[in-house]
Amino acid sequence: MRSSPLQKFIVAVLGWTVALLMFFPVAWMVLTSFKTEIDAVHSPPLLVFHPTLANFTHVIYLGNYLGALTNSVAISLGSTVLGLLIAMPAAYAMAFFPNRWTKDLLLWMLSTKMMPAVGVLMPIYLLCQRSGLLDTLSGLILVMMLSNLPIIVWMLYTFFKEVPGDIIEASRMDGAGVLAQLRVVLLPLAGPGIASTALLSIILSWNEAFWSINLTSVNAAPLTAFIATFSAPEGLFWAKLSAASTLAVAPILIFGWMTQRQLVRGLTFGAVK
Amino acid sequence: MRFTLKAALTAALLAVPGANALATTITIATVNNNDMVVMQKLSKQWEQETGNKIKWVVLEENVLRQRVTTDIATHGGQFDIVTIGSYEAPIWAKRGWLVKLNDFPASYDYNDLLPPVRAALTVNGTMYAAPFYAESSFTMYRKDLFEKAGLTMPDQPTYAQIEQFADKLTDKSKQQYGICLRGKPGWGENMAYLGTLVNTYGGRWFDGHWQPQLTSQPWEDAINFYVNLMKKDGPPGAASDGFNEAEALFATGHCAIWIDSTVAAGMLDDPKQSQVAGEVGFAKAPVAVTNHGAAWQWIWSLAIPSSSRHEKTAKSFIAWATSAQYVDLVGKTDGWGVAPPGTRTSTYENPDYLKAAPFANEVLSAIDSADPQHPTLQPVPYTGIQFVAIAPFQQIGTTVGQDIAGALSGDTSVSAALQSAQDSTTAAMQQAGYLN
Numbered sequence: 001m002r003s004s005p006l007q008k009f010i011v012a013v014l015g016w017t018v019a020l021l022m023f024f025p026v027a028w029m030v031l032t033s034f035k036t037e038i039d040a041v042h043s044p045p046l047l048v049f050h051p052t053l054a055n056f057t058h059v060i061y062l063g064n065y066l067g068a069l070t071n072s073v074a075i076s077l078g079s080t081v082l083g084l085l086i087a088m089p090a091a092y093a094m095a096f097f098p099n100r101w102t103k104d105l106l107l108w109m110l111s112t113k114m115m116p117a118v119g120v121l122m123p124i125y126l127l128c129q130r131s132g133l134l135d136t137l138s139g140l141i142l143v144m145m146l147s148n149l150p151i152i153v154w155m156l157y158t159f160f161k162e163v164p165g166d167i168i169e170a171s172r173m174d175g176a177g178v179l180a181q182l183r184v185v186l187l188p189l190a191g192p193g194i195a196s197t198a199l200l201s202i203i204l205s206w207n208e209a210f211w212s213i214n215l216t217s218v219n220a221a222p223l224t225a226f227i228a229t230f231s232a233p234e235g236l237f238w239a240k241l242s243a244a245s246t247l248a249v250a251p252i253l254i255f256g257w258m259t260q261r262q263l264v265r266g267l268t269f270g271a272v273k
Numbered sequence: 274m275r276f277t278l279k280a281a282l283t284a285a286l287l288a289v290p291g292a293n294a295l296a297t298t299i300t301i302a303t304v305n306n307n308d309m310v311v312m313q314k315l316s317k318q319w320e321q322e323t324g325n326k327i328k329w330v331v332l333e334e335n336v337l338r339q340r341v342t343t344d345i346a347t348h349g350g351q352f353d354i355v356t357i358g359s360y361e362a363p364i365w366a367k368r369g370w371l372v373k374l375n376d377f378p379a380s381y382d383y384n385d386l387l388p389p390v391r392a393a394l395t396v397n398g399t400m401y402a403a404p405f406y407a408e409s410s411f412t413m414y415r416k417d418l419f420e421k422a423g424l425t426m427p428d429q430p431t432y433a434q435i436e437q438f439a440d441k442l443t444d445k446s447k448q449q450y451g452i453c454l455r456g457k458p459g460w461g462e463n464m465a466y467l468g469t470l471v472n473t474y475g476g477r478w479f480d481g482h483w484q485p486q487l488t489s490q491p492w493e494d495a496i497n498f499y500v501n502l503m504k505k506d507g508p509p510g511a512a513s514d515g516f517n518e519a520e521a522l523f524a525t526g527h528c529a530i531w532i533d534s535t536v537a538a539g540m541l542d543d544p545k546q547s548q549v550a551g552e553v554g555f556a557k558a559p560v561a562v563t564n565h566g567a568a569w570q571w572i573w574s575l576a577i578p579s580s581s582r583h584e585k586t587a588k589s590f591i592a593w594a595t596s597a598q599y600v601d602l603v604g605k606t607d608g609w610g611v612a613p614p615g616t617r618t619s620t621y622e623n624p625d626y627l628k629a630a631p632f633a634n635e636v637l638s639a640i641d642s643a644d645p646q647h648p649t650l651q652p653v654p655y656t657g658i659q660f661v662a663i664a665p666f667q668q669i670g671t672t673v674g675q676d677i678a679g680a681l682s683g684d685t686s687v688s689a690a691l692q693s694a695q696d697s698t699t700a701a702m703q704q705a706g707y708l709n
Contacts, residue, residue, distance in 0.1 A: 038546055041521035043448070062313060129349055213336060214343070217351050218300060218328040231333040232305040233461065234516050234536060
């Protein structure tokens with residue numbers, strides 16, 4: 001059934017409205033970052049104002065932006081690569097060689113995400129402290145990877161399930177070992193799914209604030225900890241906070257825009273059968 | 274062989290004249306506010322003078338408190354200096370978490386510190402934290418609006434007068450509200466102000482046996498007054514207003530009266546941060562039944578956790594950053610208006626400071642009048658004016674703050690909110706072992 005021009009128009013208007021509503025806070029944050037503190041709290045809010053770069057200068061001067069950016073890149077990429085290395089064999093085994101425990105195991109893995117992170121703060125903190133991983137990139141990569149692992153395994157499992165088991169079996173009969181099956185058959189077939197899983201893991205690690213703030217101080221602090229530097233209950237720092245947030249989200253926003261085709265394709269992969 | 278080589282290299286390094294063999298890097302965990310930003314900037318001078326280096330961890334107050342508590346309790350040793358308030362200082366000192374700060378050089382001049390400020394950071398005669406700046410609470414009002422309405426703010430208003438003024442100055446059609454007060458729940462947010470309100474109404478958190486008193490008449494009177502006043506003359510959505518939101522409202526001309534921290538004075542008087550600069554008058558914190566505990570006292574101070582591995586260098590920095598010379602340095606480089614207030618007598622004897630800070634005398638008198646040792650009309654087993662210096666208070670204060678915010682937003686009645694607060698406080702005190 002083809003939709004009429006009116007239906008198309010309504011869908012387009014709805015789509016744009018939702019998109020603008022979702023983008024508004026980000027746009028307002030960027031706008032606020034160019035205001036002075038007094039303009040930032042002006043009532044009614046100002047749309048026309050004299051823009052300033054002073055907030056950016058201030059946050060870059062006081063905070064260690066480049067260091068935090070490097071740490072964010074290292075942590076999100078590191079945890080994603082490590083997560084994929086562990087999750088791919090796990091998802092492969094669960095998708096193609098399921099047993100009676102597979103469903104329970106998957107649900108149990110996901111259930112670990114249902115517990116608030118603060119519930120395990122002390123044990124994780126002490127483990128990191130005793131093993132010398134506190135305020136280190138490797139410590140945070142490990143924690144981030146473990147925190148995202150259930151989602152990575154679930155997503156990969158779903159994508160792998162879309163690949164017909166016969167193809168895998170045929171390759172096995174042709175003499176392909178496990179590594180060859182993964183590399184030659186599974187990777188090309190589930191490539192978009194793996195890519196979107198990786199992208200999602202990067203975004204989740206980039207935005208994660210709880211562990212970043214609690215397990216780092218100076219050496220491994222990523223951009224989320226950098227933003228937290230500019231939050232204060234006494235004193236107007238909204239414009240500076242907006243500048244810090246803009247600087248922190250800009251790289252991942254640009255990255256998201258650049259990879260949105262793969263991201264959407266991967267997320268909707270297998271959605272319509 | 275390896276040992277010999279290492280020893281030789283160490284010896285060579287120590288022998289090189291001018292080599293910073295003793296240079297140390299210290300880590301300071303601090304809150305983000307104007308005074309700390311200035312300290313961060315000026316600390317480069319200390320680094321140059323001593324050859325030492327500083328790494329900063331700047332966090333929002335509540336996050337910082339949680340991070341530092343975790344680190345100290347687990348002997349993490351991540352921080353050499355921490356910024357703590359007058360709530361933590363006595364509790365942590367008694368637990369042995371802080372290093373004594375009673376051996377600064379003579380030039381530090383301990384006697385120059387304002388007596389109530391020094392007393393709040395002292396346990397059994399020993400100072401455990403050095404005051405960086407101190408604040409109290411007072412009344413800020415719009416002189417222009419008062420003049421236009423033919424009103425005069427007394428030197429120390431009563432709450433009855435505050436209500437009259439607020440009624441008269443409220444014009445909701447112009448989004449002009451007679452009064453702005455904190456409403457956002459939290460022990461350091463609405464409960465900081467409400468603690469002083471209850472005190473001046475003759476109330477107290479606990480009696481001599483640690484029995485919670487939240488359903489007593491003074492609490493009922495104080496909270497009913499607050500909720501009614503805010504509903505009549507306060508801004509809409511006041512239950513989500515903290516210091517920053519109230520400051521933004523006042524600075525943009527929407528409030529006629531604001532009772533809050535003395536640190537707001539400098540911000541409201543600065544044309545870069547306030548549209549009402551030059552129009553702001555200051556008076557003492559209002560009173561109702563008693564003067565006791567009508568104005569709060571809060572001190573941001575620098576302390577050394579006992580887990581620090583660089584105690585000597587940390588002490589050297591604290592002695593520098595909390596000295597009279599540092600106040601002088603801020604005045605000369607960043608302007609006297611932003612010099613750290615409320616810690617030293619010499620600051621209030623400095624004509625340059627008095628000229629740049631027209632609110633200086635009101636701030637000094639507010640800080641001087643605050644007596645955390647005797648915060649209430651009736652005797653209490655605790656110290657602290659807007660807080661109770663016991664470990665479970667953070668949780669208790671925040672829960673009670675949520676109940677009262679519920680009454681302010683109209684979700685519940687004042688008496689129901691106080692009953693709920695009484696029950697949760699009793700349970701928390703039992704859990705903490707104060708009650709059977």
